[in-house]
Amino acid sequence: MHPLWTVAEAVAATGGRPEGLSDGPLHSVSIDSREIGPEALFVAIKGDKLDGHDYVRAALDAGAAAAIVSEAWFATNRSDRVIVVPDTLEALRLMAKAARLRSKAMFVAVTGSAGKTTTKEAIRTVLGAAGETHYSIKSFNNHWGVPLMLARMPREAQFGVFEIGMNHAGEITPLTRLVRPHVVVITTVAAAHLEFFKSVSEIAEAKAEIFLGVEEGGTAVLNADHPYLHILFAKARESGIRKVITYGYDEEADWRIGEPELAGARTFARVTHGNDTLDLNLQVRGRHMVANATAALAVAALAGVDRYAAQRELADFGAPEGRGETTRLGPADKPLVLIDESYNANVASMNAAMEVFAGIHPPGGKKLLVLGDMLELGPQGAELHQSLSKAVLGTGATQVFLVGRAIESLAEVLGDDRVTAKAWRVEDVMEPILSSLALGDAVMIKGSKGVRLALLIEAIKRRFAATT
Numbered sequence: 212m213h214p215l216w217t218v219a220e221a222v223a224a225t226g227g228r229p230e231g232l233s234d235g236p237l238h239s240v241s242i243d244s245r246e247i248g249p250e251a252l253f254v255a256i257k258g259d260k261l262d263g264h265d266y267v268r269a270a271l272d273a274g275a276a277a278a279i280v281s282e283a284w285f286a287t288n289r290s291d292r293v294i295v296v297p298d299t300l301e302a303l304r305l306m307a308k309a310a311r312l313r314s315k316a317m318f319v320a321v322t323g324s325a326g327k328t329t330t331k332e333a334i335r336t337v338l339g340a341a342g343e344t345h346y347s348i349k350s351f352n353n354h355w356g357v358p359l360m361l362a363r364m365p366r367e368a369q370f371g372v373f374e375i376g377m378n379h380a381g382e383i384t385p386l387t388r389l390v391r392p393h394v395v396v397i398t399t400v401a402a403a404h405l406e407f408f409k410s411v412s413e414i415a416e417a418k419a420e421i422f423l424g425v426e427e428g429g430t431a432v433l434n435a436d437h438p439y440l441h442i443l444f445a446k447a448r449e450s451g452i453r454k455v456i457t458y459g460y461d462e463e464a465d466w467r468i469g470e471p472e473l474a475g476a477r478t479f480a481r482v483t484h485g486n487d488t489l490d491l492n493l494q495v496r497g498r499h500m501v502a503n504a505t506a507a508l509a510v511a512a513l514a515g516v517d518r519y520a521a522q523r524e525l526a527d528f529g530a531p532e533g534r535g536e537t538t539r540l541g542p543a544d545k546p547l548v549l550i551d552e553s554y555n556a557n558v559a560s561m562n563a564a565m566e567v568f569a570g571i572h573p574p575g576g577k578k579l580l581v582l583g584d585m586l587e588l589g590p591q592g593a594e595l596h597q598s599l600s601k602a603v604l605g606t607g608a609t610q611v612f613l614v615g616r617a618i619e620s621l622a623e624v625l626g627d628d629r630v631t632a633k634a635w636r637v638e639d640v641m642e643p644i645l646s647s648l649a650l651g652d653a654v655m656i657k658g659s660k661g662v663r664l665a666l667l668i669e670a671i672k673r674r675f676a677a678t679t
Contacts, residue, residue, distance in 0.1 A: 214250075216252060216306075218234045221237060221306065225294060225305050232292055240359065242359060254303050254359075257300070267288070277292050277293065277294055278293050279302050280296070281296065281297065282296070303362060307358035310364045311361055311389065314366060317393050317394070317514055319334055319393070322421050324402075324403040325555075325559045329530065332346075333507035337511040337521040338370040338514055339524065340511075341520070342368075345363070354385075357374075357386045357390065361373070377420075380413065383417065387425070388423060392421075392429065393425070393429045394431075395429070396506050398506065401558055403557035411439065414439075415439035416442060416446065427451075429452060433447075435457040436502065466484050467482065468481075468482050468501055468505055476496060477493060478491075479491065479492055484508075489508060494526070497535070504525050535550065545575045547651070548654070549671055553665045556583065556657055560657075569606045573651055573652050574651050574653070576653070578653050579608060581657070582614070583615050583659060584618050611631055612644050614636070614658060619633065637662060650675070
């Protein structure tokens, strides 16, 4: 098996100048000095808070075979085992471009206002049944995450699945042109990042930028269950994409989903495609999770994956951490059921999560709901938070906790009698929530990552994990 890169290949791709380096294998590419493996390449990029150049020595000491550094840094920090370039982030992009050029894999790119990561995970799961599949980890979907994931693409991989995100117009275009996907998936279009857009229609147009990188003869796979589908169709045609496939609960969808049935922690649904029917049996709950899995079925069919193999793989598919992951803490007969939705939030994902929570019955206690701010909603923020009131009431939660400044507008609609406690910071409401929880309860925690509800998740796990 070939190494991921060689030093000579990295030098050629970046156009950099090697200093104190000889050729040799590079088995990984990293921008985090804490995650350096043997014979790694460390790329010292400058972020919003940290500058990777401050960790070059730590990376080399940890076993990195080489580091990519800037001319400016090298001028005052002479070092061996480095590749010197004008701009390290651009060097990472050039490595990503070279990795894409050398690959013979089928490339899939996923974007959308909600469900990107879960859908990406479902797609990589089904493609993994047919061959070596490389994919974006976590939510590495931005201006450095996408090139990093591409630079890590093994030359032998048969499939590549990449998540592409944005919160401003124009951000997707350079990333999709870097990935050059054969298939693109748009999971949905909804009110998210409205702080930077005048309307949801503008969000649809920004998501449609993903079409600009599609390889000739490529395919767009679109969720049909939102009112902006016509914008996506028009943009696909403008981009020269002739093959568009739809999926969803809409009766006209090419991959049509029947009404799901819930049984315990699993969801069952029948999907119709032409004259074929496929029965999905998922170990996650929710209509939106079925839609994500159906997108994966559509991509699997395009890749030539056996449909029964795809079904089998999806049967073991679970929600990623922070996106509906369910954990049972304590004794098996009366656990605390913790539903972690702490990674991100917008109106669509909030409503979908609360629809799932409405169908969950606590093992022997009460239901608690913890909601945090939906960030980046701009002037419409108060109205959009208030729009959640019906879904909150529909969950059947007897205790509701609110965290953040923006979500105070929801408290105004619900009324003080329905809100158990509220605070701007999660630290200020942590103890009241922990004190309210008991074995047998079910609690769902949902909010944008910036609200830091993950701290609450960790605290609950610490308190109840060893409970017997």
